[in-house]
Amino acid sequence: MDIIVLRPEAAEERISIIVKKLEGWGLKANISKGTERTIIGVIGDTSVVSEEEEDALKVMEGVENVLRILKPYKLASREFRKDNTEIKVGDQIIGGNKIQVMAGPCAVEGREGLLAVAQKVKDAGANFLRAGAFKPRTSPYSFQGLGEEGLKYLAEAREKTGLLVVTEIMDARDIDVIVKYTDIIQIGARNMQNFRLLLEVGAAKKPVLLKRGLSSTIKEWLMSAEYIMSRGNHQVMFCERGIRTFETATRNTLDLSAVPLLKKLSHLPVVVDPSHGVGKWDMVSPMAKAAVAAGADALMIEVHSNPEEALSDGEQSLRPDYFKQLMSELRPIAAAIGRDI
Amino acid sequence: MDIIVLRPEAAEERISIIVKKLEGWGLKANISKGTERTIIGVIGDTSVVSEEEEDALKVMEGVENVLRILKPYKLASREFRKDNTEIKVGDQIIGGNKIQVMAGPCAVEGREGLLAVAQKVKDAGANFLRAGAFKPRTSPYSFQGLGEEGLKYLAEAREKTGLLVVTEIMDARDIDVIVKYTDIIQIGARNMQNFRLLLEVGAAKKPVLLKRGLSSTIKEWLMSAEYIMSRGNHQVMFCERGIRTFETATRNTLDLSAVPLLKKLSHLPVVVDPSHGVGKWDMVSPMAKAAVAAGADALMIEVHSNPEEALSDGEQSLRPDYFKQLMSELRPIAAAIGRDI
Amino acid sequence: MDIIVLRPEAAEERISIIVKKLEGWGLKANISKGTERTIIGVIGDTSVVSEEEEDALKVMEGVENVLRILKPYKLASREFRKDNTEIKVGDQIIGGNKIQVMAGPCAVEGREGLLAVAQKVKDAGANFLRAGAFKPRTSPYSFQGLGEEGLKYLAEAREKTGLLVVTEIMDARDIDVIVKYTDIIQIGARNMQNFRLLLEVGAAKKPVLLKRGLSSTIKEWLMSAEYIMSRGNHQVMFCERGIRTFETATRNTLDLSAVPLLKKLSHLPVVVDPSHGVGKWDMVSPMAKAAVAAGADALMIEVHSNPEEALSDGEQSLRPDYFKQLMSELRPIAAAIGRDI
C-alpha cells in the first residue's frame, strides 16, 4: 500500500490518468479529497510495482509526492520471521542467550604474533578470532595485508586454539580462498554497498558479518542484508562499528541505538565493534559494557600483544591483560540482563 | 605552546617577522628546519595571545598553518581538577557513587497531572523531577509552556514529594523567576551557545545542567561549560541528549561515547537523556541501561501518565509502570559496575 | 490532510477509536484497507489539530505512523504569496532584480578602521555595511565586541558613506538599542532557534536577516521565519552561511542548493555568506560567483583592511582591493543571468 499526494492544482483529468496507470498494474485507487490536497491510497499488492516505476510516478504532472508505507526489505524483516535468528558457527551460537566475543588484531601481521595473541584471547574467554588478511587501507603506501598467507596462519590458529575465525573479504575474486579458510565472512564498512560482492557472499554457504557503512542508514543496511539473503544465504549478522558525523574527538560515533532498533525491525543477530567505533583503546571498555547492556549479541574487539608495534590500528587495540580484565567486568553486566558471556 | 607551520617557499625574512611578532608577546621561537617545511615551536605562556591574534597569524604571508596544542578550556578540564566534581543538590549528590534519576513529563501541562506523575516517579525511586515551564518549540503555533504558573506547580510537587526540581531557562530575562523555583537550571540544546545566557547562569548560585547542542562538538561543549565557570559558578553538569546525524530512523543519534570522553577530559558530572536521544519510548530502556554501563552519573527520562494525551513529546515518554520496571532493571546493572541507583 | 497508517494487526475496534477521535476534532476519516496495511486519510481542516495532538496519535495502540502532508509553515510559504517579496531598506531593494552586496569586517574593532573600510566597500560598489558590535564567541576569553559604542560607529559610517547597516542581535534585552542604530537586524546561526529572540524581532519594525543554524534543516529554517512573521514582521530574508558536516577541510559546507530550494518553497529573499561558508579568504571569490549564478538576491562578504590584525575571523576576510576585483568579476556573471549587481 502506497500513497500518492497530488498538487493542490491537479485537475480531475490528471487523477484519471494516474488511476488508469494503477489499474494497468492490477491495483485499485482509493481517492480522498481533502480541503487542500487530494490523496490516492493504492490498494492491492504493490510489490508488483518496482521502485523505478514508483519513482517515475513522482515526476508525473500533478503529483506532489509518493509515499511508501511498506518496508522495501522482506527476508530481513521481523515480520518475515518473528523469532530471533540463531546462527550456528562450529559449536557456537550467535544470536542466542550467550553473548559471543570476537577478539584479535586488526591485521594478521605474522605467524608467531597471531598464534600468541590467539591463545591469549582464548584464555580470556573469547570463542572467535578476528584478524584481516586483506586490509582496506586509505593510502596505497600502507600495509595491505598478507593475503592467503595470512589466511593460513588464521587456520593454524583455529586448529591450535579451537577459536573460530572471522576475516574480511575485499574482492569478489577472493571468495573461494576466503571460504576455504574462514568460519564467518566479514563484509567491511566500505563494502556494505558493494552489491556485486554482496551477491557473491549471498551464494556462499558461510555466515556473513555485515558491517555498517560509514554513512549508511539503518534502512540501507537492512537492504544490504536483503541482497545477501535474496541469494539464499540467510546466515547474516549486523555489526555496528560507528558512523561518520561532525564529531572528530572520536574516530567514529558508535551508534548503540542501532542495537535495539535492529532488534525491533529484524530477526538477525547484532554485533558491536567498539574498537572501530571510538578508535581509542581507553574508551573501548566502557563502550563494550554499554553495548552488552543495550542488547548486543556479540562484541568484536581489537587485541594486540604490542599495540606500539601494530601495523594497523594500534591506537585502538587493547593489550591482552587489559582485554582479560574487560572480559571479567563484562560478566556481571551480562548476568544483570540475564545473559551469559 | 603552539606550532606555526611555514610554507615551503617561505623566505628567511618572513621567519624573522614572525619571530619578532612572537617576541613582542614575550614569547620565544624554536625553529626546526625540515627537508620540506620549517616549523616554529612557540615557547612561553601562550595564553597571553588571544584566539584572534592566533587566527591572524594564519593569514600572514608565508604561514601555512597554526596548530594549537593546549586545550582552550581550563576550569572545566581534568588537568585543572584531578578529582571528580560532586554537586550537592538538596540532600542529594550528582557525580558521586549513586547514579541519580531525573524523571517527569516533557512539559508542565497542569497541576493535577504533574503532582500525580511526580508521586509515581518518586515511588519508583527517582530523586529529581524534570519538566519544562518554558518550552522551546519549532513551531510558533505549538504549546509554549505555562511559564511562571508551571514553575509554581513544580515547587508544589517538590514540597509534596521531596523531589528536587530541574527545569529549563530559555531567556536571560527569566533568570530570577527560574532561580526562585528550581534546584537545577537546565540549559537546553538550542541554547548551548547562547553565550549571554551562559554568562547569566554563570552568575547564579544554582547548579546548571548543560545539554549538548544538536551539532556541537565535545570541545565546544566544554567551552560552554567554561563560559559558565568563568563567571564563578563551578556547579556544572553535562547532559548528552543525542546529536544530529544523517540517520533519521531515530530522532537523534545518542552519542554514548561522550560519557567516557568527558570523564577523561573533564572533572564534571555527566548526565544522559535517552528519551530525547532516541525519541521512541520503546528504545529508551535499552539505551538507559547502556548509559549506566558506560558510566553516566545520572539519567534524565521522560515519564508521562498518559503519553497519548501529552502536549509535547508523547512519543518518547514512558508510562509510570514501565518506568518503574526500568528502575528495577537498572539496579543490577548499576551494581555490576559497583554503583547504586 | 494527514494520513494515519495502522499496524497490520490493528483490530477494527482500534480503528473506531481513532475515527471517533478525529470526529471529535470535526474531521472525517477515509479508510483504505490494503492487503497489508489499513490507512486512514484525514479529511477536513487539520490545522485545528496541534502538532502535539498529532504526535500523541503516534503512540495510540494500533498506530504505526502518522504522516503530515501539509507544510507546517504558512506565511513564509510560496503558496501564501506567489510573488517574490521585495524588502525596501532605505533607498535599496533586497529581492528585486539588483543583487545587493553587504560587506565589512566581522566585528567593529574601532572607529577609524570601520570608517576606512566602509568607504572602501562603498567605493567598490556595496550598498550595505556589515559588522558586529555584539559578537558570539566560542571562548569566554575572546573579544566579545564593543557593544553600543560599536553601534555608534556603525551609525557614523552610515552617515558618512550612505551605506545601510546590518548588525547582529544576540540578546532580547538589546532589541531597543539595536533597532535604534541598524537598518537590518541580523539573527546569527546560533540563535536561529532562540525562539524568544525571534518573537522579539517579530515585533520590531525592521527587516530581519535570518542566518541558517549550523545544523538546521530547510524546514526548521522556514519555521523560524514563520515565528518572526507570526508576530507581524514580514520583512524577513534568509542567509545561507554553511552547514556543519563531516568535512573539516572547509570551515562549514556552503549549501548553495538552499538558494533554489528556498526560492521554490518561499517568497522571501535569499542572501548567501560565502565568507563563513568556506572560512578561507582565497575560496570566497569562486563561491560568491557560484552564489550569484545559483540565484542569490544578495551576498554578505567579510572585508577587512588588514586581515592579519583582525580581532575576529581574519582568516576569511578579503582585503579591500581584492574585494574590489571580486565586484568587477561578479558583474558579468550577474549580467549573464539578467540581473544587476
Place this chain on the structure above:
Amino acid sequence: MDIIVLRPEAAEERISIIVKKLEGWGLKANISKGTERTIIGVIGDTSVVSEEEEDALKVMEGVENVLRILKPYKLASREFRKDNTEIKVGDQIIGGNKIQVMAGPCAVEGREGLLAVAQKVKDAGANFLRAGAFKPRTSPYSFQGLGEEGLKYLAEAREKTGLLVVTEIMDARDIDVIVKYTDIIQIGARNMQNFRLLLEVGAAKKPVLLKRGLSSTIKEWLMSAEYIMSRGNHQVMFCERGIRTFETATRNTLDLSAVPLLKKLSHLPVVVDPSHGVGKWDMVSPMAKAAVAAGADALMIEVHSNPEEALSDGEQSLRPDYFKQLMSELRPIAAAIGRDI
C-alpha cells in the same frame, strides 16, 4: 616533518626512548620544552616512516598526540605538478579552457531510447554521453542494468553521434569489457574506497572519472586518486556529486566548495554532477550554473527523453528540450569567467 606532542608528565627517559626510535629511522629530533608541554619536531625525510609506524607512536607511553604536517598524497598534489592536468579524450580535452558536458540517461534501458537521447544531447552541444550498463542499486529487486548489451548500445551511439562515452565499472572482473567499450571509466560514489578496484583501473590505459564517496572527505578522495595514480594511470578527474548530511530536503548536499578546494590542492580536473547532487530536476539548472561559476571543468547531467518512464532516477533527469535550454543559459556564464562551453 611531523610533530610529536608529549604529555605534561612525560619523563626525560620517555623523551630519550622516542628520540632513539626516530634515530633508528634515520631522523633527527628537535626538542622544544614549553611551560606546559614538550614538543618534538621530527627532522628528515619522514616518508620513510609508514602511517602504521606513526600511529604506533601515538600509543607510546608519554605521547599525547602525533601531528602530520605533510600531505599523505603526492602524485595528486599541486606541489607535484604546478600546471593543471589536461586529459585528452578522443578529440576533446577535459581540464582545458572549454567546459565539457557529459549528458545522458542514468541507465542504458534499451537501444532505441539511448540512440534517440544521444542524438538530442549531441545537438544541444554535449560532447560526452553518460549512461550506466552496470547499475549499483540499493535494492536487490531493482533493475540492475543491461550489462555488456548496454555497453554495445553505448558504442553504437558513439559511432552514430561522435559522442565520447562515460560509463561505470562496479566490479574488477568487468575491467576488460568496460575498457573495450568506453572512453572514460567511471568509479561510482559507493566504490570510491573499493581499493582493489582502484588498483585495477590504475593499471588500465583509460581516463578515470572518480566520484566522491557519500561521506568522503576531500583528503580521502585525494588518497583514492593517489591509489589510481600510484599504478601509473595519471588520467584521473574528480566528480563532486553531493555528500550525505543531515538535510533530507535534497537527495544529497552538493558541495561546490570542493571545486576551488581541489583546484588549490591538486592539478587534476574537476567535474560536477548536479543531478545526483540535488536529486530534483527543477534544481539541476541553477546548480549547473553555480558549478560553472565556481570553476568546474565539466558537468555531468542526467537527460532522459521521458523521465516518467525512466527505470532509474527519473526524478532528477531533465527532458531534452529543457537540457537544450540549460546549455544556452550556461554559455553566457562560461563567457563571463572567460571560458567556452
